[in-house]
Amino acid sequence: MLRRLPIYLLLDCSESMAGDPLKAVETGVMSMISTLRKNPHALETAFLSVLTFDAKARVAAPLTELISFTMPKLTFRPGTSLGAALDLLREQMAKEIVLNTKEVKGDFKPLVFILTDGQPTDAWSEAAARLRSSSAIKATIYAIGCGDEVDFETLSKIAHYCLHTDDLTKEALGSVFAWVSASVGSRSTRPEVEGEGEVQDIPLKPGLKLIDIKNPPKFTGQNKRVYLHVLCSKTHKPFLIRYQLLPNSPNYGIKDILIVSDDFLSEGALKSPPIDANRLGGMPVCPHCGALGWFQCTCGTLNCINLEKSKNNIVTCANCHQLGRLAAAAGAFNVDGSVG
Ligand SMILES: [Zn+2]
Ligand SMILES: [Zn+2]
Known part of the structure; x- marks a missing residue:
């Protein structure tokens, strides 16, 4: 029987990956x-x-x-449920992996690569413990953190090896996947040898650093991005x-504006600690109608300010359809964002 080398990629598709990073991940997986x-x-062993x-x-x-694998299209949504991903990984491995028995040699030790650029927003630690203790399948887990707000204190409790790249550019993510394919290639030459071709044997690509998981960088907890x-x-x-x-400021400026799918929020919008709207600078332009700025309806929904001139500058909330006349905002107020 064919002994397979199972490879699992766990890809963060939260809003922090929106736009070019997600495209770069797709390209990276395809070139891998x-x-x-x-x-x-x-080709013979890797699945x-x-x-x-x-x-x-x-x-x-x-x-x-590998020969019949087609890369699925990736879409981004709010949230970074790494815990749910670890539980799903455990379930999938239990279903898919052939274990060693007295009669047959099962699959080789799986390789898991977690790619994330943020902080988990769910209860990941129980899921990590379940993965590392309960399962009969012992995988080698690599976590690759990308960007400048990666929580390595968390990732180093989940993974056997942590790597870091500062950027989410096409080049940086290209380096990541070139490294991942070198690791898989190396493991697949002698997959029966425990530990062979693991991280110490693979030269790191430029921009990629190994993190000391016994002494990971402190996570500041400060959100560098708000959505x-x-x-x-x-x-x-x-x-x-x-x-x-x-x-050098406690305030935020607009980085970009992204059109999202109509059902973007349908599956579990998440609430992060509200942020003082006065810390959010800049005047966004609605990508759908060109209106300037946003306001928060009493129902909590944020709307672009498309004034209906014929009706005395009234705005209708797109969610609850209440009419609101726009008055100058007085003082600070908080809005719900997310940090993905
Ligand atoms: Zn609009
Ligand atoms: Zn409303």
Whole structure:
């Protein structure tokens, strides 16, 4: 019987990955697959599965042989439920992996690569403990943190090896996946040898650093990015304003504005500690109707300010359809954002 080398990719698809980073991840996985298909050892033994996580964890692709693997399209949603992803990983491995018995040699020790750029927003520690203790399957887990707000204190409790890249650019993520494919390629040459081809044997690509998991960098807990979920008051379509912490300041400026799918918030919008709206600078332009700025309805929904001139500058909330006349905001107020 064929002994497989199972590879699980756990990909963070929270809003912090929106836009170019997610495209770079797709490209990275596809180039990894084409590299591995050229490696006869990998082609013979490596099987790949992709799990994604946002507010929920999903099986984007079950464990599939390399030759017939097709990369699923990735979409982003709010939330970073790493705990749910670890539980899903445990369930999938229990279903998919053939264990050693007296009669047959089962699959080789699985490799798990977790790619994330944020902080988990759910109860990850119990899930991590379940994964590391209860399962008969002992996988080697790598966590690759990308960007400048990675919580390595958490990741070092989950993974056997942690790596860090500062950037979420195409080049940086390209380096990450080149390294991942080198690791898989190396493991697949002698997968029966425990520990062979693990991190110490693979030269790190430029920009990629190994984290000392016994002494991980302290996580400041400060959110460098805040996301506001806004509805266009004219078209009722959603969008996301991404704010970035300004240097040497407690305040945020607009980084970019992203159109999201209509069902973006349908599965578990999450609430983070409200943020003082006065700390959010800049005047966003609604990507749907071109209106300037946003306001918060009494129902809590954020709307773009599309004034209905014919009706004395009234705005209608896209969620609850209340009419509101726009008055100058007095003093500070808090809005619910998310930190993904
Ligand atoms: Zn609008
Ligand atoms: Zn409303």
